[in-house]
Amino acid sequence: MTQIHVSTTINGDAGEFLCEPDETLLDVLRDRLGLTGAKEGCGTGDCGACSVTVDGRLICSCLMLGAEADGREVTTIEGMANGETLHPLQRKFLEHAALQCGICTPGILVAAKALLEKNPNPTETEARYWLAGNLCRCTGYDKIIRAVMDAAHEMRGA
Amino acid sequence: MRYEAPRTLESAVALMAGEKGSAQILAGGTDLLVRMKSGFAEPDLVVDIKRIDGMHAITAEKGGWRIGAAVPGAALGEHAGVKADWPGVVEALELIGSTQVQGRATMAGNMCNASPAADSVPAMVAADAVARVVGPNGTRDVAVGDIATGPGKTSLTNGEIVESIFLPARPKHSGDAYLRFIPRTEMDIAVVGVGVSLTLDASGTCTAARVSLGAVAPTVLLDQKAAATLIGTKVDDAALAKLAAACSAACKPIDDKRGTIEFRTKVAGVLVRRAATIALQRAKG
């Protein structure tokens, strides 16, 4: 099997990598690019811990081949903060203690960011259904939802 | 394994037809990559159709809609026109998986994966949707319900690729709806899925209906006996009771880790009543 050469943009930075045809985008991010923020919780698209966006769409990176990223824009958790300045969602997660072990946190933050970009004023129910694909086993979701709603509130300038 | 991302449908067909080993189409990958990971699929060739012109298009056609095979659920859910005409089809597709899966999963892929519990298929069958299939011997249109022939098996022949799904023009005073039963609120495979599409005349009497059941047989059922119970009625409680009984009678489910025969049979009846009620509201309003 010869490796495939892929040109892509990750968190705003243009770059290239080689990968096997059957490597997932998640494998590439973690094992080739050192971007270990996205996690493999299940490998089957059932837990959301590997969430990234590709051309603005929220997806599970375990369900996409690395080769498909050619010419696309990928954003991961590592691109969420702006240097030292945290995104409001990241800040609110810390304030609300919306994480315990933290393994689901990158995926949930990426997913929540995608939610607020699409719907800046979600109801609690809308937020819960949007995030249904992000499993958390530690928090029971309560503080996560509060943090997302609070971040949305702040971002609306309300 | 080799990966190809052709730019034209012709070259995709040629790749598929010409592959001596096993070849799989990749659209959203939400079934294929899962099967690859578990070892159930070990394709020699994967053909990615997402770079082919037109595969992402949603086009108005003859009063209906032609939806390219690579259109993911999230994009269909953003299309006001399709949502207005066939809300049941859109809601069915949008029920598949999570928001993340919605960013990738396609109706065509859901149909070709041929799971008995596929969510979009009963709704498409109720809508009388048609798949356009392109192959080495030309193009043909196939009713969506005729694609799957058994669990994991389709009627597609060597080299054939689904190019698009056509949703016909929706007649006046029509409405469709899809409901499924799952134990949680999201993220489960349908234990029972029901798609209903019906048309009323000006007086509110049902003149046409299609009722489709999923996850209760090896392939999705088009239940004509059930549909017949609605014709000529105002879809009142009496008609709904007959509808429910007919659907339960048509079920041929199995016992498995997601549900029992008893449960599926009973709930099919419950859901068809509820779906028909929603379809009725949509037809009226």
Next chain:
Amino acid sequence: MALDDKHEADGRVFKVVGTRPVRPDGIDKVTGRARFGADMSMPGMLVGWVLRSPHAHARIRSIDTSKAEALPGVKAVVTRKDFTAESDDVLDNCMAGAKALYDGHAVAAVAAVSAKVAKQALKLIAVDYEVLPHVTDVDEAMKLDAPVLHKDKTDETVPAGMSKNVIQRFEYGHGDVEAGFAEADEIVSRSFKTAATHQGYIEPHACVASMGPDGQADLWVCTQGHYMVRNVCAPMLGMDIGKLRVTASEIGGGFGGKTTVFLEPVALMLSRKSGRPVKMVMTREDVLRATGPTASTSIDVKIGMKKDGTITAGWAEMRYQGGAYPGSPVQFGAMAAFAPYNLKHVKTIGWDVVTNRPKQAAYRAPGAPMGAYVVESVIDELCGNLGLDRLSVRLKNASTEGAKASYGPRFGKIGLTATLEAAKAHPHYSAPLGPSQGRGISCGFWFNFGGDTSVSLSVNNDGTISLSEGNPDIGGSRASMTMMAAEELGIPYDSVRTIIADTSALGQNEVTDGSRVTFAVGLATIKAARDAITKMCSRAAKVWGIDEDAVIWEDGHAKPAGPNAGKFPPMSLAEIAAQASNTGGPIAGHHEVNAEGAGVSFATHMCDAEVDPETGAVKILRYTVFQDAGKAVHPAYVEGQFQGGAVQGIGWALNEEYIYGKDGRLQNPGFLDYRVPVASDLPMIDTVIIEVPNPGHPYGVRGVGETSIVPPLAAVANAVSAAAGVRLTELPMSPPRVLKAIDTARA
């Protein structure tokens, strides 16, 4: 109040404890910088994969690894014969010996240059299995004609004439239950079943092992106890403990499931044989098939109650299967089941049974949730039959200080009554319910533990503090340790940095389990801080030329005190630190202890549920947790434990279960069909923190992590039973079960 009612923290005004600062590892976790088990790489690293038995029960006649070894890219293959250490159940579970005992049991492993090559190599390993009949159900396994797993593990507590799958019998209680039942006006006798569930942590097990040719090794692993990993793995590899240095990564959830080893000895052996670092990461399927779910159970319970609500007797016979090896948590279950109630006559019998399932591991209050489920369900039913208020009955019978617990000791100061009173006064209790809606209540109890703990606290030259502890942080405990150190020392929270040190840096530390960390490590942290304070006071005394006894510590400063101390301006911690070299050398405090005095924690949970009578679907409408935390060091993290435990319990009650086929294979080894609660399944989980200080901790801390999962099975079951109009006696209450119960009751 009697003098001995006073707690040393009474009247203390806490400055840091009780606030909600941002946790020290928070930024790393919200930016993706934090490094979990699978986030580590080492130069020259190989990838390890495990070959697992596809049979539930089979004799392993032979294993031929020659073709795998010959495959280019394969650098080592390991089977049981590579482990020459004395056999025990943990080792046998990590790598099967004579028999494969469950679907997924590890039989061999390879290390190769890539996952692709490793997986190919697994296919080339030829295992000759003699398939044997299997048994996966606990009651079936107890029958005399059941297939037997082990011929010689049954102990003398088991009467003669029982299946060899019955390993041990436990009995607890006091009084005369028959006399108690004779006094009852109403008796309910029921049988219940619960399915096996998994802790469901989102992070699969992962480690990187690196063994050098000199026999020294490093291991990076996600674990609840890296000292345990060291102590267990070193002997398996024939190594001295001191030669194995284990570093705990951040851990993506454990809940008890990571208090043992699975991959780690295998990774070390592969590294030894290949001479290179080896990384092993489980798939989700491996995790569900071959790590440690909790027991499935079959329990008979009988409780008698008088018309006035007094419980006259409680009896239960509890059968738990813990997988293929002895050690189901039936002992804890038998001890804890009736603990919330002050009973004159109580008896519990527990049976530990083996079956062809993976070896169980601890799951958050192991054994107790199932016991609470059955007892609280029957109390609920008795209240219904007698027309009594469910909280009043529990208050009437509640265990209080001085009461003899069902498992033996007398309780000290406990908070059960406080939780019940808070529940009664809460608006949730009087909120109206609609059609097909029901409310369920349950109490719960957990012992909490102390255990071996070592903490070291260094005073840096600039007056900041480096605190080293040895307990992986699964819930935010680093923040709590930092807070307790800052509180004692009288310095800002941000001046203290807490790390989890590797095994070479500290003395023994018991695993992060038993809800012990905030209690025991907190206690040790406070004492280490006090140790440092004593030393700093002594340095100040030296500088001032006065007696050590004449120096006190207040608000982060050493101050002269007493009539002859003299007038010196206070010296801040930073000032003392700056002069450390000149006053005797670097300053550190430390404390090592096998901590005792952990306070038990009680809770009351209240749940509202709605049932769709046509489909059996259940919706949780409202949930409130009332639990005694003793002293909430970081209230947000205490609330988090309450909420997380409640939601795991909700999943256990409604949809989570291990489903085995007739072939003994696990049918749902993935998150698709092993159904943990998702965000849209739940409402907000309201919490009320009760604080009845634990005399055994300087601030009154009680562990909270485990009690929170004990009540929800019954709280949800009682709510669903009320909503459905029929008593559910089997978990999970999946929709087909609920619908069947409704239809059967209607018929």
